[in-house]
Amino acid sequence: MDQKPSKARIFLDPLFKANPLFVMVLGTCPALAVTTSFESAIGMGLLFTFVVFCSNLIISLLRKVIPDEVRTPCYIVVIATFVTVVKILSSTFLPELYNSLGVFVSLLVVNCIVLGRAEAFASQNTVVDSMLDGLGNGIGYTWAIAAIALVREVVGAGTLTLGKVFTFIPKVTLPILSGYSGSDFSMAIPLFKSSAGGFLVLGFALAIIAAVNNYKDKKAKEKARAAKAAAAAAAKGGNQ
Amino acid sequence: MSYVVSFILAIVSYMVIDNVILSRYFGICSFIGVGNKVKSAVGMGLAVTFVTMMAALVCWPIYTFILVPANMGYMDTIVFILVIASLVQMVGFFIKKKSISLYKTLGIYLPLITTNCAVLGVVQNNTAYDFGRSMANALGTSLGFVLVIFLFACIRVRLEGANxxxxxxxxxxxxxxxGxxxxxFMGLGGIIDLGSWGLI
Structure with missing residues (x-):
């Protein structure tokens, strides 16, 4: 029988082992669309974390009330409510972020991860577990899209700009693959900022993760085989 | 510029130049998920086309004649997603009643369409345009979706045998x-100068 996972596991698994973007390959639309800028990606991740946390909380509170037949529309209404809250809050307090994300704030409603967590986790687990799960998935998704955005912005523009979206921090532009402002030197590849770049970066990221996993599997198999051989040899030695 | 020309240009630009999947990143989940079967790709594409057109047809009047006069524009996302979800549900019932063979081809994709960003994305975008242009956007976007998902499925069939x-x-x-x-598709962008037609 399956053992109930511990609270730490519920929170930590979505960060790496069951990362919603890199392992489950869910929520790819915003992961490609808002990752031309590192800061917008972090902003998107924060809004996403808020939505998935709150919707998990409410849905797990209501899990015994919602009839099974109409559960999807109910979940969508709960999620859409929080997306509207996020839309109003971000357009008021962080208008630059809201404008840079555009329609993708509204599209959080149809993000497969939010609905997926509601369906697969919050509808069956306690409130505390669901909150931890929401937080873990939110943070896991945030770092994943931030990583993609970092690559795309640095390689695509040659610079890393901070303070453009989060206006409360001073604006700085770090020249990483280009010269300081005024010089013509730049190693940027603008393709990475275009739509094709998003597909390529995510594709290569997934391939690298698959390669690492394959390598680990191979190692584990070899180790198991060696252990088996050693055990067999020991057994043989014992018989003689 | 005549209205008809702008209508046609909107369709072409949304279908090819500003393609829904490849340049606006809508509906990638279903794009990747539908896999390498050409038949199911086309089925998915047709189902998306149908739902997008219906949703655009229903949501634009709701937004313009109910939400805006009532000063409730901020409720747009909730209303749109409810309309789309119930539309998908109704389309499912209707097809099941009318043609069981069509239901068998399209039916399995219907639940997936509720969570397809293309539908909500188009409807949400349309609030900024008039009715004719909204329908052109919806048509162009869905045709673009069908085109790309079909080409992609064909390529993936060939990839099966690749080493x-x-x-x-x-x-x-x-x-x-x-990618x-x-x-x-980016290369096709030079065909029409969208800026000179006032489309972007």
Whole structure:
């Protein structure tokens, strides 16, 4: 029988082992669309974390009330409510972020991860577990899209700009693959900022993760085989 | 500029130049998920076309004649997603009643369409346009979706037999193929100068 996972596991698994973007390959639309800028990606991740946390909380509170037949529309209404809250809050307090994300704030409603967590986790687990799960998935998704955005912005523009979206921090532009402002030197590849770049970066990221996993599997198999051989040899030695 | 020309240009630009999947990143989940079967790709595409057109037809009047006069424009996302979800449900019932063979081809994709960003994305975008242009946007977007998902499925059939590194099998190579397709479609951008027609 399956053992109930511990609270730490519920929170930590979505960060790496069951990362919603890199392992489950869910929520790819915003992961490609808002990752031309590192800061917008972090902003998107924060809004996403808020939505998935709150919707998990409410849905797990209501899990015994919602009839099974109409559960999807109910979940969508709960999620859409929080997306509207996020839309109003971000357009008021962080208008630059809201404008840079555009329609993708509204599209959080149809993000497969939010609905997926509601369906697969919050509808069956306690409130505390669901909150931890929401937080873990939110943070896991945030770092994943931030990583993609970092690559795309640095390689695509040659610079890393901070303070453009989060206006409360001073604006700085770090020249990483280009010269300081005024010089013509730049190693940027603008393709990475275009739509094709998003597909390529995510594709290569997934391939690298698959390669690492394959390598680990191979190692584990070899180790198991060696252990088996050693055990067999020991057994043989014992018989003689 | 005559209205008809702008209508046609909107369709072409949304279908090819500003393609829904390759340049606006809507509906990638279903794009990747539908896999390498040409038949199911076309089925999915047709179902999306139908639902997008219906949703655009219903949501634009609701937004313009109910939400805006009532000063409730901020409720748009909730109303739109409810309309789309119930539309998908009704379309399912209708097809099931009318043609069981069509239901068998399209029916399995219907639940997936509720969570397809293309539908909500188009409807949400349309609030900024008039009715004719909204329908043109919806038509162009869905045709673009069908076109790309069909081409992509054809390519993936050929990829089946390709000798790939193990790590690239499955989703990674699909994304890279999509990236190359996006580069190809970017090249079509020069055909029409969208700026001079006032489309962007």
């Amino acid at each position: 790939l590194p193990k790590a690239f099998k499955g989703v990674p190579i699909a994304l890279i193929v999509a 190359i397709m996006a580069i190809v």
